[in-house]
Amino acid sequence: MKINKYNSLVFAVLFGFGLSGQAQTKQWTLEECVRYALDNNITIKLSELDVKNAVIDKRGALGNFLPSVNANASHSWNVGLNQNITTGLLQNSTTQYSSVGASVGVDIYKGLQNQNTLRRTKLAIIASQYQLTKMQEDISLNVANAFLEILFNKENLKVKKEQLAIDQKRLARSEEMVNAGTIPRGDLYDLKATAATDQQAIIVAENSVLISKLSLAQLLQLKEFTDFDVIDDTDIKDENNIMAQTPIDIYNKAKETRTELKLAQTNLEIAERNVIIAKGAFQPTLSAFYNFNTRASYSDIITGSTLNTANPTRQIGYVEGTNQAVLEPNYSPVLGGAAPIFDQFNDNKGQSFGLQLSVPIFNGFSVRNNVEKSKVSLERSKIDLEQKSLDLQRNVYTAFTDAKGALNAYESSTVTLEARQQAYNYAKEKYDVGLMNSFDFTQAQTLLTNAQSEVIRTKYDYIFKIKILEFYFGIPIIPIITK
Secondary structure, three states: OHHHHHHHHHHHHHHHHHHHOOOOOOOEOHHHHHHHHHHHOHHHHHHHHHHHHHHHHHHHHHHOOOOEEEEEEEEEEEEEEEEOOOOOOEEEEEEEEEEEEEEEEEEEEOOOHHHHHHHHHHHHHHHHHHHHHHHHHHHHHHHHHHHHHHHHHHHHHHHHHHHHHHHHHHHHHHHHHHHOOOOOHHHHHHHHHHHHHHHHHHHHHHHHHHHHHHHHHHHOOOOOOOOOOEOOOOOOOOOOOHHHOOHHHHHHHHHHHOHHHHHHHHHHHHHHHHHHHHHHOOOOEEEEEEEEEEEEEOOOEEEEEEEOOOOOEEEEEEOOOOOOEEEEEOEEEEEEOOOOHHHHHHHOOEEEEEEEEEOOOOOOOHHHHHHHHHHHHHHHHHHHHHHHHHHHHHHHHHHHHHHHHHHHHHHHHHHHHHHHHHHHHHHHHHHHOOOOOHHHHHHHHHHHHHHHHHHHHHHHHHHHHHHHHHHHOOOOOOOOOOO
């Protein structure tokens, strides 16, 4: 069942490519593929968002140097038995109050944490840019690999088709020779089987071409990929003569240009800055503040007083010795409406300002623990930088050895192909005059086909190995990586 599902998927892909083959109007170059990937790849877009976040963090660090300004306003209703703030009497009533205020605060000294935080955010922007560049480089290398895979499969398909054409001509010639009695009929059957095998090899090669195209189209994030194809005559050579360099020269150049080392070094500097920021929490902080507030009431206010005619006097005490009552006039307050609200705001305003000093004495070891954690992160960053340097050295030497081995393999396969071609030509001459049977001739032909395929494989393997070596030497796939 799984095999059937896979065959159905392959058939659908082949059918989609087949239908659009006639409508195909564009063949992509390597440069176009890389540029399109850099503009549309999802992973790169995520890295670009990380750069934007780092820029936003820098603006936040700059904001730490600015004062904080806040305003507040409130309006309240008091219902029931309450003290009238105007008359001082307890009474059942509903009163309303409004208040307005503002506050300003600014850090004068904070253990240089704000300054160091700003420096860290600047380093974070550089690190995020390095991460974006590294992602662009990796995608470029992956696109180049997928592009060369298509070229290899195309050339391999071309060889298979040429071999089928030769076998079909040989089959037609053999039918004439069988009819003439020159060769036995069994040789004809062998050639028919060989032609059928060639047909099967072509189908497999066509599948490889289409699947490799699909892989590159998906890497480019193409929405419409059924008519996707790449140019066939792309000229890719060792134009920079990178093999003339020594591994140590390439490694020294890589230490200056490779993004992963720059990223690790920047992360180390960020870790060092984090230690300084954490230590800043041990120092005292000094800040300044200013507060403003005012209020207004909607209750009646006392505007005057009048003598209480029903009870004109009231007793306030006794004369010692005679116990004579001490009286005073009994006045009743005269209430009026509340003053205009803005007049009340102006009359009731109040201000406060000053300095605030905070000295850390004991905080549950939180500051000390933060410092220790930042030191651990610093050591981790140092080890990571050292590991990245070792990995780069190993990768450079490995890439140089692989490229040298690929070159030797390509040269050897070329020599082998020349020898197989001569052996095939000799076998063909013997077969044409009846001095070789079809089985031996087919073997010579198969060895020639295998030699041709091996030359193609080693050729593109060598090209890709050269691209990797150039990559470490600071030569990009195409002159981009700046957006």
